[in-house]
Amino acid sequence: MNAESQRAQGLRDDLRTLYQEIILDHGKHPRNFRVVEHHTCKAQGNNPMCGDRVTVTAKVDRGTIADIAFEGKGCAISIASASMMTDALKGQSLDTARKLADAVRDVCTGKDAPAEMEPYLGKLAALSGVRQFPVRVKCATLPWHALLSCLDGPPAEGGQIKTPAEGGQIKKPEATTEK
Numbered sequence: 001m002n003a004e005s006q007r008a009q010g011l012r013d014d015l016r017t018l019y020q021e022i023i024l025d026h027g028k029h030p031r032n033f034r035v036v037e038h039h040t041c042k043a044q045g046n047n048p049m050c051g052d053r054v055t056v057t058a059k060v061d062r063g064t065i066a067d068i069a070f071e072g073k074g075c076a077i078s079i080a081s082a083s084m085m086t087d088a089l090k091g092q093s094l095d096t097a098r099k100l101a102d103a104v105r106d107v108c109t110g111k112d113a114p115a116e117m118e119p120y121l122g123k124l125a126a127l128s129g130v131r132q133f134p135v136r137v138k139c140a141t142l143p144w145h146a147l148l149s150c151l152d153g154p155p156a157e158g159g160q161i162k163t164p165a166e167g168g169q170i171k172k173p174e175a176t177t178e179k
């Protein structure tokens with residue numbers, strides 16, 4: 001029994017290490033770090049608690065996310081979450097994107113994601129590590145709030161982006177000052 005519980009602990013440690021590796025990898029080498037050309041929507045997420053800022057751009061075509069990318073600055077968790085999000089959502093329907101956003105929030109807040117979403121979660125399961133750190137939950141969910149604002153918001157040009165019900169503050173996109 002004792003050996004068994006040690007093995008279980010060992011497995012949990014391995015998973016934790018694996019999860020850390022996934023987050024560090026995506027945090028250091030983010031995928032889809034760019035602006036989508038001819039994007040149909042754009043939204044920015046801002047997490048002042050940590051200084052994370054991400055801007056999500058997407059091209060939606062007939063109910064499918066044809067392309068999605070992000071730019072921004074922030075901690076490894078926010079950048080990794082955004083990177084994995086863009087990887088997971090390319091080619092998916094808007095319906096799947098919204099369900100996956102809910103599933104990620106579940107995973108980050110210590111709930112079980114619906115079984116039907118597990119195949120879509122994939123590496124995003126690594127974000128479950130943040131549930132032990134409430135402050136980090138906002139880092140992990142920030143890109144997803146920006147995504148929902150992007151999908152629900154007005155077209156890319158002009159208009160007010162609505163504030164999400166919870167989590168990070170979503171601001172109206174600003175002109176970028178970066179060179």
Ligand code: ZN
Nearest residue numbers: 050052075139
């Ligand atoms: Zn952060």
